Amino acid sequence: MKRKFLLFLLIMLGYSIAAENQNNGRSSVTKSYEINLQVSTLPEIKLGFVEQFKLPFLQGTGSFTKDNNISFSLGTEISPVSLNETAETVWTPIAFFQLAAGGRVGTGWNIRLFGSDVYGSGISMPDSSGETRVSGNGFDGLLYKVQGGAVLQADLAAIVPGDWNHLVMRSYHEINYRGYTRAAKNESWYYENDDGENCNGANYYGNLLLGYQMPIILDLAALLAEGDLYLYDTPNRSLWGDDRIRWTFSAILDFSITPKLGAALITQLRTRRNFIESNWEDLYYRNRTLDTSSPIHLEFRRVAAVLSYKF
Numbered sequence: 278m279k280r281k282f283l284l285f286l287l288i289m290l291g292y293s294i295a296a297e298n299q300n301n302g303r304s305s306v307t308k309s310y311e312i313n314l315q316v317s318t319l320p321e322i323k324l325g326f327v328e329q330f331k332l333p334f335l336q337g338t339g340s341f342t343k344d345n346n347i348s349f350s351l352g353t354e355i356s357p358v359s360l361n362e363t364a365e366t367v368w369t370p371i372a373f374f375q376l377a378a379g380g381r382v383g384t385g386w387n388i389r390l391f392g393s394d395v396y397g398s399g400i401s402m403p404d405s406s407g408e409t410r411v412s413g414n415g416f417d418g419l420l421y422k423v424q425g426g427a428v429l430q431a432d433l434a435a436i437v438p439g440d441w442n443h444l445v446m447r448s449y450h451e452i453n454y455r456g457y458t459r460a461a462k463n464e465s466w467y468y469e470n471d472d473g474e475n476c477n478g479a480n481y482y483g484n485l486l487l488g489y490q491m492p493i494i495l496d497l498a499a500l501l502a503e504g505d506l507y508l509y510d511t512p513n514r515s516l517w518g519d520d521r522i523r524w525t526f527s528a529i530l531d532f533s534i535t536p537k538l539g540a541a542l543i544t545q546l547r548t549r550r551n552f553i554e555s556n557w558e559d560l561y562y563r564n565r566t567l568d569t570s571s572p573i574h575l576e577f578r579r580v581a582a583v584l585s586y587k588f
Contacts, residue, residue: 306332310588317581321470327352327363334368340435341372358397359385359469361420372435375428377451382422385469386415398457401465401473403561411467418459420468424482426451432490443490445499450483452508463511465562474519474562478509488529496539497531511563518550518567525578539585545578 308330315323329350336345352363361383368376385397398420399413426449433444456477457466467473481504488499503525507514514520525547532540551568554560 306330311585313583313585315581315583317579319579321356323354323356325352325354335370342370344372345369354381354383356397356469357390358388358395359383359420373430375430376426377428377449378423378425380421380423383420384416384418385420385467387411387413395470396467396473397469399467399473400457400460401467401561403564407561407564408559409473409561411473413459413467418457420455420457420466422453422455424451424453426482440492445486445488445490445497447486447488448484450481452479452481454479472562476507476509476511478507480508481506486529494532494534495530496533497529499529499531501527501529503527513563516567517552517563517565518572519563521550521572524548526575537587539587541583541585543581543583545581546575547578548573549576 308328311325311327311329313325313327315321315325327350329348331346331348334345334347336343346369348367348369350363350365350367352365354361354363361381363379363381365377365379370376385399387394387396387399389395394411396411396413397415398418399411402410402412404410428447428449430447431445434440434442455468455475457468457475460466460477463476465473466475468475483505484501484503486499486501488497490497504522506522507519511519525545527546528544530542532542534540550565550573551571553566553568557565
């Protein structure tokens, strides 16, 4: 726990240094804001605000080091069932590599929408019949996450200059620790109406993006593969497939409407586990049995749209 607080202190220290430099009138420090609105077919909606400081750091004269910098950002996210504060530091020591550290802390509440319960937070547990029930009230605990990761990225235009030569690749990998203050060891919990299969502990997340950037309104067309894996252990987890990596695949169209206004359209598929029980959707997830002969299938997840404004 001490290491988590130390990480947040380092992030806040970097933010304070950037703010102080900005207030002292050093033009090398840039400050920007972004408001973004996310909606999807699930349905879901989230509004976010991000404040970012960027300052040059260990810049060189070559093409790979001339833009070296450190950026600090603080953000607020609100949805119908959650409120989060976020912080992140990103260091770019060379054009094709970045190191990142950050975290979030927030809380959630539960609502009923269109005849269904929507869980912003809460403990997921079995009832006497082995089905899922949720324990929790709004604002009764904090949800938190700290993470550290690294980015590798490449752009063909860095080797073959040209406005139409931006064939890009970006891969990000992180280790994070997520938790819910109400949850005891091995207790499961919900976060923003997910499947309720989270436990306090370490996780791996990684992604790979392949795309093509263009000097037109359609700024980027890309494919994104994301994988996440629980690194903590729960008893007999292989019985319901808790030890398997979960994949999400996205097709992304990003539009640069004006220099400040942008929009993105994202279509997603994801892998889901197959279970033997016919009533598996009602059962508490640890009471399910993975069909090892055909453990996963691919299904449609959502279409999402993101509108962003920078100033």
